[in-house]
Amino acid sequence: xxxxxxxxxxxxxxxxxxxxxxxxxxxxxxxxxxxxxxxxxxxxxxxxxxxxxxxxxxxxxxxxxxxxxxxxxxxxxxxxxxxxxxxxxxxxxxxxxxxxxxxxxxxxxxxxxxxxxxxxxxxxxxxxxxxxxxxxxxxxxxxxxxxxxxxxxxxxxxxxxxxxxxxxxxxxxxxxxxxxxxxxxxxxxxxxxxxxxxxxxxxxxxxxxxxxxxxxxxxxxxxxxxxxxxxxxxxxxxxxxxxxxxxxxxxxxxxxxxxxxxxxxxxxxxxxxxxxxxxxxxxxxxxxxxxxxxxxxxxxxxxxxxxxxxxxxxxxxxxxxxxxxxxxxxxxxxxxxxxxxxxxxxxxxxxxxxxxxxxxxxxxxxxxxxxxxxxxxxxxxxxxxxxxxxxxxxxxxxxxxxxxxxxxxxxxxxxxxxxxxxxxxxxxxxxxxxxxxxxxxxxxxxxxxxxxxxxxxxxxxxxxxxxxxxxxxxxxxxxxxxxxxxxxxxxxxxxxxxxxxxxxxxxxxxxxxxxxxxxxxxxxxxxxxxxxxxxxxxxxxxxxxxxxxxxxxxxxxxxxxxxxxxxxxxxxxxxxxxxxxxxxxxxxxxxxxx
Amino acid sequence: xxxxxxxxxxxxxxxxxxxxxxxxxxxxxxxxxxxxxxxxxxxxxxxxxxxxxxxxxxxxxxxxxxxxxxxxxxxxxxxxxxxxxxxxxxxxxxxxxxxxxxxxxxxxxxxxxxxxxxxxxxxxxxxxxxxxxxxxxxxxxxxxxxxxxxxxxxxxxxxxxxxxxxxxxxxxxxxxxxxxxxxxxxxxxxxxxxxxxxxxxxxxxxxxxxxxxxxxxxxxxxxxxxxxxxxxxxxxxxxxxxxxxxxxxxxxxxxxxxxxxxxxxxxxxxxxxxxxxxxxxxxxxxxxxxxxxxxxxxxxxxxxxxxxxxxxxxxxxxxxxxxxxxxxxxxxxxxxxxxxxxxxxxxxxxxxxx
Numbered sequence: 001x002x003x004x005x006x007x008x009x010x011x012x013x014x015x016x017x018x019x020x021x022x023x024x025x026x027x028x029x030x031x032x033x034x035x036x037x038x039x040x041x042x043x044x045x046x047x048x049x050x051x052x053x054x055x056x057x058x059x060x061x062x063x064x065x066x067x068x069x070x071x072x073x074x075x076x077x078x079x080x081x082x083x084x085x086x087x088x089x090x091x092x093x094x095x096x097x098x099x100x101x102x103x104x105x106x107x108x109x110x111x112x113x114x115x116x117x118x119x120x121x122x123x124x125x126x127x128x129x130x131x132x133x134x135x136x137x138x139x140x141x142x143x144x145x146x147x148x149x150x151x152x153x154x155x156x157x158x159x160x161x162x163x164x165x166x167x168x169x170x171x172x173x174x175x176x177x178x179x180x181x182x183x184x185x186x187x188x189x190x191x192x193x194x195x196x197x198x199x200x201x202x203x204x205x206x207x208x209x210x211x212x213x214x215x216x217x218x219x220x221x222x223x224x225x226x227x228x229x230x231x232x233x234x235x236x237x238x239x240x241x242x243x244x245x246x247x248x249x250x251x252x253x254x255x256x257x258x259x260x261x262x263x264x265x266x267x268x269x270x271x272x273x274x275x276x277x278x279x280x281x282x283x284x285x286x287x288x289x290x291x292x293x294x295x296x297x298x299x300x301x302x303x304x305x306x307x308x309x310x311x312x313x314x315x316x317x318x319x320x321x322x323x324x325x326x327x328x329x330x331x332x333x334x335x336x337x338x339x340x341x342x343x344x345x346x347x348x349x350x351x352x353x354x355x356x357x358x359x360x361x362x363x364x365x366x367x368x369x370x371x372x373x374x375x376x377x378x379x380x381x382x383x384x385x386x387x388x389x390x391x392x393x394x395x396x397x398x399x400x401x402x403x404x405x406x407x408x409x410x411x412x413x414x415x416x417x418x419x420x421x422x423x424x425x426x427x428x429x430x431x432x433x434x435x436x437x438x439x440x441x442x443x444x445x446x447x448x449x450x451x452x453x454x455x456x457x458x459x460x461x462x463x464x465x466x467x468x469x470x471x472x473x474x475x476x477x478x479x480x481x482x483x484x485x486x487x488x489x490x491x492x493x494x495x496x497x498x499x500x501x502x503x504x505x506x507x508x509x510x511x512x513x514x515x516x517x518x519x520x521x522x523x524x525x526x527x528x529x530x531x532x533x534x535x536x537x538x539x540x541x542x543x544x545x546x547x548x549x550x551x552x553x554x555x556x557x558x559x560x561x562x563x564x565x566x567x568x569x570x571x572x573x574x575x576x577x578x579x580x581x582x583x584x585x586x587x588x589x590x591x592x593x594x
Numbered sequence: 595x596x597x598x599x600x601x602x603x604x605x606x607x608x609x610x611x612x613x614x615x616x617x618x619x620x621x622x623x624x625x626x627x628x629x630x631x632x633x634x635x636x637x638x639x640x641x642x643x644x645x646x647x648x649x650x651x652x653x654x655x656x657x658x659x660x661x662x663x664x665x666x667x668x669x670x671x672x673x674x675x676x677x678x679x680x681x682x683x684x685x686x687x688x689x690x691x692x693x694x695x696x697x698x699x700x701x702x703x704x705x706x707x708x709x710x711x712x713x714x715x716x717x718x719x720x721x722x723x724x725x726x727x728x729x730x731x732x733x734x735x736x737x738x739x740x741x742x743x744x745x746x747x748x749x750x751x752x753x754x755x756x757x758x759x760x761x762x763x764x765x766x767x768x769x770x771x772x773x774x775x776x777x778x779x780x781x782x783x784x785x786x787x788x789x790x791x792x793x794x795x796x797x798x799x800x801x802x803x804x805x806x807x808x809x810x811x812x813x814x815x816x817x818x819x820x821x822x823x824x825x826x827x828x829x830x831x832x833x834x835x836x837x838x839x840x841x842x843x844x845x846x847x848x849x850x851x852x853x854x855x856x857x858x859x860x861x862x863x864x865x866x867x868x869x870x871x872x873x874x875x876x877x878x879x880x881x882x883x884x885x886x887x888x889x890x891x892x893x894x895x896x897x898x899x900x901x902x903x904x905x906x907x908x909x910x911x912x913x914x915x916x917x918x919x920x921x922x923x924x925x926x927x928x929x930x931x932x933x934x935x936x937x938x939x940x941x942x943x944x945x946x947x948x
Contacts, residue, residue, distance in 0.1 A: 007885060009714045013757045014876045014889050021869065021896050028900065029862065031907045035817045036855040043817020050814065224807045 049216040056185040059205030062232035066241040079129040080152035082122040087146035124187045145218030155283040161276035165304035168194020169282040205232035237466045238267035247272045250575040255560040257305035257445040263453035263554045266462030273305040307407045310442040314516030315370045317437035324390030326484040333487040336362045339373035367491030368498040379435025388414040394451040402464040413440025449556035452543045456551035503570040513544015515565035537561040540568035546577040553580045606868040614920040620826040632924035636931035643935030647943035655702035662696035666734035681738040693735045693743045694925035703727045705886035708758040715759040742914030749897035791911040815851040823854030841922040847906045875941045884940040891933045
C-alpha cells in the first residue's frame with residue numbers, strides 16, 4: 001500500500017500542454033478558414049486551370065531482321081492524336097471538329113472513344129495525322145484543350161508484300177485487345193497477325209508515362225513525374241530474304257506458295273504466299289474501299305497459302321504411301337506391279353496419268369515415273385485403316401506448330417471422319433483415290449515441306465520455326481529403319497536424275513524430290529487441260545531437297561491451278577535450291593547418272 | 595464495478611473511423627474491405643487493452659519493450675522493403691509494421707520509468723534512462739530508414755520529460771542540442787529531396803512541379819473545398835487523383851476538398867473531443883503512471899494530427915506522418931486504438947484502492 005501521492009504539479013504541466021495544443025489547433029483552424037473560405041474561389045479557379053494529365057510515353061517497337069541482318073520491319077515517327085474525355089466541354093462539338101478535319105467519320109470517332117478503364121485515361125483518336133491536321137488542331141487549341149498531339153510511331157515494312165503474311169501487320173489496340181490486356185497503354189501498336197502477333201510481348205516493349213500539369217488551353221506547364229519507356233527488343237528471324245526474293249520472282253504473278261526449311265532444325269528460310277498485299281497500307285490506316293478490295297479479291301491476297309492453304313497433295317504423297325507399305329509388310333523393295341494404263345478395282349476403272357501404261361513397275365520406278373496404278377494397287381492392299389495412321393505419322397492432318405493459331409490442320413480422311421463430317425460411310429473407292437493424294441486428303445505447303453524434311457533426315461520430324469528460341473519441343477524421331485527408307489530415297493533421286501524422271505528437267509542439279517499434279521475436277525478423256533478455265537486447272541506441286549546426301553534445304557512449291565507439277569512447280573523449286581546452293585558456296589551439281 | 599466506457603471518447607473514435615471509410619470508398623482504391631478488417635481488429639484490441647489496470651500495464655512495460663526492440667531488429671534483418679524502407683513483416687496478404695507497435699511499448703516503458711522517480715524533478719540518471727528507452731527504438735527505426743515514424747516517438751519522450759520535470763537549464767541545453775542537431779542534419783544527413791521539401795514550405799512557388807508539387811496539389815484541393823465542399827464524387831478534377839499518397843498522407847486533403855470548411859471543422863472537432871477526453875483522464879487519475887501514460891498518448895495523437903494537417907495546409911514539409919485513425923494503414927490504426935484502450939483501462943481502474 002502506497003500513500004496517495006500529490007499529483008498537483010504534474011497536473012499543472014498537463015494543463016499547460018492542453019493550452020499549447022489549443023493555441024496550435026486554433027491557428028490551424030484559422031489557416032483552414034483562410035484557405036477554404038477566404039481564398040477558396042481562387043484555389044478552385046486554379047484547380048480548373050491546372051489540370052494534371054497522364055501522357056503515355058510510347059516505346060519503340062522492336063525491329064525485325066532476316067538471318068542476314070536485312071531489315072524486314074522498322075519504325076518511322078508519326079503524330080498521334082490523344083483525346084482526354086474528362087476535359088472536353090462538349091464531346092459532340094469535339095467529335096464534329098475532328099470529323100470536319102477529315103480524321104474519320106463521326107460514327108467511327110464515337111466508336112474510338114467508347115469508354116474503357118479510367119475516365120481520365122486518354123483515348124487515341126488517330127494513329128497518324130497529316131501535317132495539315134496537326135496545324136489545324138494546334139490552331140484551335142484554346143477551343144479544344146482536350147486534344148493533344150503526341151509523337152508516336154508508324155510501322156514500316158521496307159520489303160512491302162514480299163514477306164507480308166509471315167511478318168503480319170500491326171494496328172492500334174481494339175476493344176478486344178484491351179479486354180485481354182488492360183495494361184496496354186493507349187497508342188501502343190499491337191501485332192494483328194504473323195510474327196508481329198506471336199512475338200508481341202518481346203517486340204512491344206513497356207510504355208512509360210509522364211504526369212504533366214497543363215493550363216486551361218492544354219499547354220504543358222511542367223512535368224511532375226516521368227517514367228521512361230522501355231523499348232521493345234529487336235528480333236532476328238531464320239527467314240532468308242534473298243532466297244525469299246528468288247522464290248517470289250520464280251513464282252511470278254501466279255498464285256501459290258513456296259516454303260523452304262532447314263531440314264535438320266526446322267528453321268524456316270522461305271515462306272512466300274502469292275498474291276500478297278502491302279502491310280504498310282495497314283500501318284497507314286486503310287480506307288474501307290481499300291479494305292473491301294483486298295477482301296473481295298477472287299485470288300484472296302490476305303490468305304496465307306503456306307499455312308492456311310489446304311490442297312490435295314497429289315503424287316507428292318506417294319513416298320509416304322510407299323513407306324507405309326514397306327513398314328506394314330504389304331510390299332517389299334522388290335515388289336512389282338504391271339501398269340497397263342489403268343486398273344479395275346471393285347468394278348471401277350482407275351486410270352494412270354500415263355494412259356499408255358508404264359509396264360512392269362517396281363517401287364523405285366513407281367516414284368521415278370509417278371505410276372498411279374502401282375499406288376492404286378498398294379492402296380487397295382493396305383486399306384484405309386493402315387493408310388491413315390501411316391500418313392499421320394508424318395504430320396499430315398495436324399498443325400506443324402509454326403503458328404498454331406493461324407495454321408490449318410489439313411485432313412487425313414478415314415471412315416470415322418466420313419461418318420462424323422459427311423454423314424455417310426467410307427466407300428472402298430475413296431481409299432484408292434487417297435492412295436494417289438486425292439479425295440479426302442488435304443495438306444498445306446508447310447506440312448509437305450516438314451514431311452519431306454523428315455524424309456531427308458532419316459525419319460526425324462522437325463518443328464518449323466522462324467525464331468530459334470520460340471520453337472516448341474524439338475525434333476520428333478519417327479523410329480524408322482534405314483532399310484525401309486532406302487528404296488524410297490533412291491526412287492526420289494531418280495525423279496530428277498533418272499532417264500524417265502518426271503522432274504528430269506532439273507538435272508543435273510543435285511536435287512531429290514517429287515512432283516505432284518492435284519486434280520481440282522475429274523479430267524475427261526481427250527481434254528487438253530491447258531485450254532480449260534483457270535479455276536478448273538490442276539494444282540502443281542514440287543517438293544524436294546538439295547544436296548542429295550547432306551540435305552541443307554527442303555523446298556515445297558505449290559502453284560495454284562498451275563497445271564502439271566513438273567512444268568509449273570519444279571522450276572520454281574529449282575530456282576530456290578540453285579540460289580541456296582550458290583549462296584552457301586556449295587559446289588555445283590555432281591556427276592549425274594543417266 | 596460494471597464495465598463503463600467513456601461514451602464521448604467512443605463517439606469521437608467512431609466518427610473519425612466512419613469518415614475515414616467514406617473517404618477511402620470515394621477514392622475507390624479497392625482498400626475499403628481491408629481497412630474494415632483492420633478496424634474490427636483494432637476495436638477488439640482496444641476492448642482487450644481497456645481491461646488492463648495500471649499495475650498490469652506497468653508490469654507489462656519492460657518485457658513488451660524488449661520484445662519490441664527485438665522485433666525492430668528483426669525487421670531490419672528479415673523485413674520486406676516498401677518505397678526504400680525495410681519496415682514491414684509480410685504475413686499472408688497483410689503486412690505488419692513493427693515500428694507502429696513499438697511506439698506503444700515506448701509509451702509504457704517511459705511512463706513506468708518516470709513514475710518511479712521520487713519527487714517532482716528528474717535527475718541526470720533518470721533523463722539518461724528515459725533517453726535510452728526512447729532512443730534505442732528510434733535509432734532502429736531510423737535505420738530502416740523511416741524518418742516519419744521515428745519522429746512520432748519524440749513527442750512521447752518530450753512529454754514524459756516535461757511532466758516528469760526538467761530543470762530550466764536542461765530545457766535550454768535540449769533546445770541548443772536540437773538546433774545543433776538540425777544544422778548537422780541539414781548539412782550531412784538530409785537528402786536533397788528532403789531539403790527541397792523543407793524549402794518549398796518557406797517558398798511555395800520554388801519548384802511547383804517537383805518537390806512543391808504534392809503540397810501545391812494538396813493546397814489546391816483543400817482550397818477548392820470552399821465552405822461546404824465539392825461533394826464526394828464531384829471533386830474529379832483535382833490533381834489529388836495522381837498523388838500516390840492520396841489515401842495515406844493526404845487523406846485529409848481529399849476530405850477537405852469533398853466536404854469544405856464545414857467538414858474539415860467537423861473532423862477536427864472529433865479529434866478535439868478525443869484529445870479532450872484523454873486529457874481529462876490524465877487530469878483525473880490518482881497515480882503518476884496513469885497520468886504519464888494518458889499524457890503520452892495525448893501527445894502522440896495530438897502531434898500526428900497537427901503535423902499531418904499542418905502538412906496538408908502547406909505549413910509543414912511532407913514527412914510521411916499520417917492522420918491517426920483516418921489515413922489508410924492497418925498497423926497505425928491498431929496501435930492507436932490499442933493506446934486509446936490502455937488509457938480507458940487506466941480510467942476504469944482509477945478508483946481501485948491500492
